[in-house]
Amino acid sequence: MFLTVASKSLLNRKGSVAMTLMAISVAIFVLLGIEHVRQQARDSFASTVSGVDLIVGAKTGSLNLLLYSVFRIGSPTDNIRWETYEQVVADPAVAWAIPISLGDSHEGYRVVGTTSAYFDHFSYGKKRRLEFTSGAPFEGTFDAVLGSEVAKTLGYKIDSEIVLAHGLATTSFSLHDNKPFTVVGILAPTGTPVDQTIHVPLQGIDAMHSDWPQGPANLAIKSGAEPGATPAKPESITAFMLGLKSKMSIFGVQRQINDLKEEPLMAILPGVALAELWQMVGLFEDVLRLISALVLLAAVLGLGAVLLSSVRERNQEIHLLRILGAPPYYLFLLIEMEAVLIALAGMLIGGASLYVALILVEDALFANFGLYLEADLLTLEGLSILGAVLLSAIVAAGVPSVQIYTAASRYFER
Amino acid sequence: MTIELHGVAFSYANDATKSLLNIDHWSVAKGERVLVHGPSGSGKSTLLNVMGGLLTCSVGEVTLLGERLDRMNARQRDQFRANHVGYVFQRFNLVPYLNAIENIELASTFAAGKQRSSVREEATNLLHSLNVIPSDWSKPTSHLSMGQQQRVAIARALINTPEILIADEPTSSLDAENRDNFLRLLLGLVDEKNTTLVFVSHDLAIAQYFTRVQALSEFNKEHC
Ligand SMILES: Nc1ncnc2c1ncn2[C@@H]1O[C@H](COP(=O)(O)OP(=O)(O)OP(=O)(O)O)[C@@H](O)[C@H]1O
Ligand SMILES: [Mg+2]
Numbered sequence: 001m002f003l004t005v006a007s008k009s010l011l012n013r014k015g016s017v018a019m020t021l022m023a024i025s026v027a028i029f030v031l032l033g034i035e036h037v038r039q040q041a042r043d044s045f046a047s048t049v050s051g052v053d054l055i056v057g058a059k060t061g062s063l064n065l066l067l068y069s070v071f072r073i074g075s076p077t078d079n080i081r082w083e084t085y086e087q088v089v090a091d092p093a094v095a096w097a098i099p100i101s102l103g104d105s106h107e108g109y110r111v112v113g114t115t116s117a118y119f120d121h122f123s124y125g126k127k128r129r130l131e132f133t134s135g136a137p138f139e140g141t142f143d144a145v146l147g148s149e150v151a152k153t154l155g156y157k158i159d160s161e162i163v164l165a166h167g168l169a170t171t172s173f174s175l176h177d178n179k180p181f182t183v184v185g186i187l188a189p190t191g192t193p194v195d196q197t198i199h200v201p202l203q204g205i206d207a208m209h210s211d212w213p214q215g216p217a218n219l220a221i222k223s224g225a226e227p228g229a230t231p232a233k234p235e236s237i238t239a240f241m242l243g244l245k246s247k248m249s250i251f252g253v254q255r256q257i258n259d260l261k262e263e264p265l266m267a268i269l270p271g272v273a274l275a276e277l278w279q280m281v282g283l284f285e286d287v288l289r290l291i292s293a294l295v296l297l298a299a300v301l302g303l304g305a306v307l308l309s310s311v312r313e314r315n316q317e318i319h320l321l322r323i324l325g326a327p328p329y330y331l332f333l334l335i336e337m338e339a340v341l342i343a344l345a346g347m348l349i350g351g352a353s354l355y356v357a358l359i360l361v362e363d364a365l366f367a368n369f370g371l372y373l374e375a376d377l378l379t380l381e382g383l384s385i386l387g388a389v390l391l392s393a394i395v396a397a398g399v400p401s402v403q404i405y406t407a408a409s410r411y412f413e414r
Numbered sequence: 415m416t417i418e419l420h421g422v423a424f425s426y427a428n429d430a431t432k433s434l435l436n437i438d439h440w441s442v443a444k445g446e447r448v449l450v451h452g453p454s455g456s457g458k459s460t461l462l463n464v465m466g467g468l469l470t471c472s473v474g475e476v477t478l479l480g481e482r483l484d485r486m487n488a489r490q491r492d493q494f495r496a497n498h499v500g501y502v503f504q505r506f507n508l509v510p511y512l513n514a515i516e517n518i519e520l521a522s523t524f525a526a527g528k529q530r531s532s533v534r535e536e537a538t539n540l541l542h543s544l545n546v547i548p549s550d551w552s553k554p555t556s557h558l559s560m561g562q563q564q565r566v567a568i569a570r571a572l573i574n575t576p577e578i579l580i581a582d583e584p585t586s587s588l589d590a591e592n593r594d595n596f597l598r599l600l601l602g603l604v605d606e607k608n609t610t611l612v613f614v615s616h617d618l619a620i621a622q623y624f625t626r627v628q629a630l631s632e633f634n635k636e637h638c
Contacts, residue, residue, distance in 0.1 A: 001516075001519055001520055001523045002523075004512070004516060005509070005512065005516075005520065008511045008512055008516075009511060011511070012510070012511035316506045316510075319506065320506065320507070320508070320509060322492075323466075323468070323495075323501045323503075324495075324496060324520065324521050324524050325492045325493060325494075325495045325496025325497070325524040325525065326492070326496075327488070327489055327492045411468075412463050412468045412469050413426065413427055413469065
């Protein structure tokens with residue numbers, strides 16, 4: 001009966017109730033939406049690289065190593081000699097290795113020199129391998145595999161010829177224009193920096209620099225090689241990624257690399273470094289949370305105001321319920337119940353519309369950006385947000401509830 | 415005695431100098447039907463509220479069904495009222511957005527121990543005997559006419575079979591025909607259930623329905 005009274009009383013005040021209900025629903029939409037996007041952003045950030053046990057580079061800050069090796073931001077302080085690379089990879093604990101050579105660019109997109117191990121072992125997200133929308137991994141020295149965004153933005157197709165520049169600016173003076181590369185493969189969108197990368201074989205990089213008289217020392221091939229010929233071995237690389245046979249050996253291998261006498265190297269765990277980096281952008285999370293909290297505050301204040309103004313119109317009900325023997329706290333609970341009902345209805349409406357919205361954008365996001373938004377709202381965070389909404393609705397309804405309580409207890413003595 | 419007032423004095427807090435009620439002794443026996451009349455502002459409604467425990471008097475004893483209302487706390491008075499006292503007013507007797515059945519059920523939820531199904535059955539019986547047609551039972555009561563609303567109000571007041579029924583000018587908003595209709599039905603039910611009735615009105619034309627007719631001034635001495 002109590003519920004009937006509360007719900008019919010709300011239905012009786014359709015106009016004002018509908019407005020607050022809308023405000024609450026929008027707030028819940030925003031709250032859950034922001035939380036969802038925040039989580040997805042963190043997850044997809046954390047899964048920029050997966051399945052890689054260690055990333056190795058010249059001794060520098062671990063964030064710097066992560067930034068240039070995975071995000072292609074910033075530049076390496078030093079290179080790794082090829083011999084050192086071979087020595088580390090020879091360790092029986094190592095299952096596979098992906099060497100990376102950075103330093104060139106094309107139309108502002110970074111060029112990564114690597115081996116076919118990249119396509120066999122590099123993974124992102126929940127251990128997703130790279131996939132080709134067309135073509136295949138490179139084989140020849142002057143083959144190139146493009147990230148999806150590179151191909152899309154620059155309009156390249158299979159067999160397009162591209163010219164790489166040394167350095168990173170689009171208008172680089174040092175075009176290696178005598179050595180065009182041929183596009184042999186285009187990768188599917190991943191939502192990671194891979195999409196903005198041009199992949200070429202290590203030999204391609206070295207061959208390209210071989211007839212460059214002032215070629216940068218750190219990328220120069222061994223003297224004596226024929227210009228343009230595929231060198232047997234590169235002189236050096238920028239970094240490499242390691243997959244180990246057993247997770248148990250991660251820390252052992254890491255220590256070995258860090259203590260290497262031949263060359264000052266460092267090995268980082270990508271998961272740990274990614275988490276550190278995310279902490280640095282944590283301010284962004286706090287701002288989102290603050291905005292959510294303010295939206296919620298505005299909505300529940302509106303709810304409180306509507307209920308408060310309703311109290312003034314409810315003398316008749318106070319009178320009647322008191323006559324029937326209802327104690328004053330019955331009226332207190334009635335107002336609180338109305339707040340709870342509005343909050344619950346708002347959760348239903350806000351949650352359902354967010355769900356529909358996510359389903360609608362999901363396909364588009366995945367196709368264009370490789371971003372996979374899961375329409376999974378009933379996470380622990382989602383539920384605790386709903387709990388917080390309910391609690392704040394109850395608190396906001398406290399003012400009108402206390403007011404009707406005092407009005408009811410003094411009703412006949414007024 | 416069903417109702418007994420002894421040495422009762424009452425004044426509103428905002429007008430404490432003037433004692434509105436001053437009753438040495440006044441009582442109503444079981445099954446009596448008392449009409450109390452008096453000029454407007456003389457304190458009739460105040461008397462009814464003191465009798466129902468809605469107002470507490472500063473001095474004196476208010477005894478209902480042998481129980482001292484003035485010794486109860488607020489919660490006990492509410493509970494006692496729900497179980498033993500029915501009220502009908504001039505208007506605003508019903509929650510406007512609930513229908514007749516819901517209004518009656520609501521009244522029953524505050525009284526002790528009755529099953530919901532038996533409440534519903536009794537409600538329909540009452541509505542039948544009060545000539546409220548079934549098609550009006552599920553309309554919001556704000557859609558009913560004044561006469562219909564007052565008859566539903568009787569059913570609501572009697573659902574918990576209270577020993578005492580208090581009526582504060584329930585016929586003042588009704589025309590002569592509706593008034594007589596209302597009184598006939600009310601007194602029929604009161605007779606049937608042997609309810610003690612205290613009825614306030616300034617309309618002495620209805621005196622014939624009552625076993626005792628008294629002016630408030632007969633037992634209330636106003637002091638200044
Ligand atoms: N809640 C209240 N607070 C203060 N004074 C009140 C209150 N209710 C009534 N009074 C005053 O007490 C006096 C008696 O009021 P009451 O309502 O009991 O009269 P009444 O006999 O029922 O009048 P009527 O026939 O007009 O209904 C009046 O002077 C009124 O102004
Ligand atoms: Mg009155």
